[in-house]
Amino acid sequence: MGRVQGKVALVTGGASGIGLSAAALLAREGAKVVIGDFNVEGAREAAETIKNEGGEAAGVFLDASSEQSIRDAVDFTVEQYGTLNVLFNNVGLTNLKKDVDVVNMDLEEWDRLMNVNTKSVLLGSRFAIPHMIKAGGGSIINTASMAAFASDATRSAYGASKAAVVNLTRYIATQYGKDNIRCNGVAPGLILTPAAKNNMPEPVLDIFAKYNALPYHGEADDIGYTVLFLASDESKFITGQTIQVEGGHYLANPTVPDFKAFMAQAAGASQA
Ligand SMILES: NC(=O)c1ccc[n+]([C@@H]2O[C@H](COP(=O)([O-])OP(=O)(O)OC[C@H]3O[C@@H](n4cnc5c(N)ncnc54)[C@H](O)[C@@H]3O)[C@@H](O)[C@H]2O)c1
Structure with a gap:
């Protein structure tokens, strides 16, 4: 019996990185998984891999900047x-x-990041919740970021959009808790996914590793296992929380x- 046996899950951005890890782990633990991604070929490939390993999965096109596309992916699931029991x-x-300091920020980029990073969480939840209520409950998990909890010299829109995800998580948990719907977040620190490797030059990755309390980088499965826990009934009394998975980077x-x-x-001076 898997940890999420028989549950139906929709994972957005599941063709790569953190989403791909979560989709694979959920399927390995018995969930039927729909992988929604802009990269529909990647989503279908990931679903094929899951099926070849004996799991149940399907890939579907999803554009997180489009209300209709998010609705379609939920309907497809x-x-x-x-039914739908888990939404990641x-x-x-x-x-x-383009997403830099407040004075020099590109305002179109601000709107784009707010739309994709925050509004997509609202929309995915809005379309999933009626199905979860029908199913007797569910678990919504949102990817925030440690950028929600600590500020930076740059990436103002990213940090603000992820902080909004943390609070939206609490609002959803509050509003639908009595419907047996839990809503939690995961806040990754630097995780060595394709996105992080493409965005960050090697010296920057080294700076991050230096300031981790632990002697290694985070990997996609570190987040995937947290998502699996939050999707499963093992976490049935946890709601409205965002779990920080960051190797102690922001600890000290x-x-x-x-x-x-x-x-x-x-x-040294006292010994001299
Ligand atoms: N990797 C990190 O260090 C890190 C740290 C903190 C937070 N995060 C967050 O984790 C999440 C996943 O990041 P990742 O590192 O796994 O990225 P990734 O690039 O490896 O994977 C992202 C996936 O999302 C898909 N995607 C991009 N835009 C899309 C859109 N508009 N609609 C649908 N799909 C789209 C991509 O095709 C890709 O498959 C993001 O929310 C990111 O902000 C990542």
Whole structure:
């Protein structure tokens, strides 16, 4: 018996990275999974791989910037598998060139990121919730980011859009809790997905690794397993929470390295 046996799940942005990991793990643990992605070929390929491993899956075109497309993907899931129990709202975009500091921000990019990163979570949930209510409940999981909890010199729209996802998660949890619908988020730190590798030059990846409490980078499965837990009944008393999965990157007081250097210097001086 799998951890999400018999549940029907829709994963957005499931052709790559975090979504692909979650889709594969959900299917391995007994869920029937629809993979929705802009890259429909990738979504279908991922579904084929799952089927070849004995799971149940289908790929479908989904454009997270389009209300109609999100509605169609939810409808497809229900037509395909009869119901919808788990929605993983995972699509999210970042743009290091246009999404910069507040004064120089490209305002069209601000609107685009708010639309794809935040409004798609609202829309996916809006279309899924009536089906979940019919099914007697469900679990919605949203991909936020550690950028929701810490600020940066750049990527203002990304951070604001992901902070909105964290609070929207609480609103959905509050509004539909009595319908037995849970809503939680996962906030990844840097995860070595194709997107991260394409967006971040090697030296930047090294800076991130240096400041992790743990001695390694995060991988897509680190988020995938968190999503699996939140989708399963193992987490049935958890709702409205966003779990930070970031290797301790944001754990310590930022003065720690300076303080350690100061203590080492003071110890050296007292021995001299
Ligand atoms: N990788 C990280 O370090 C990291 C850190 C924090 C948060 N996140 C968040 O995790 C989520 C997934 O990121 P990832 O790193 O796995 O990315 P990825 O690029 O590896 O995968 C994203 C998938 O989404 C699809 N996609 C992009 N735009 C789409 C659209 N408009 N409609 C439908 N599908 C679309 C892509 O085709 C791709 O398959 C995003 O919300 C991202 O903001 C990632």
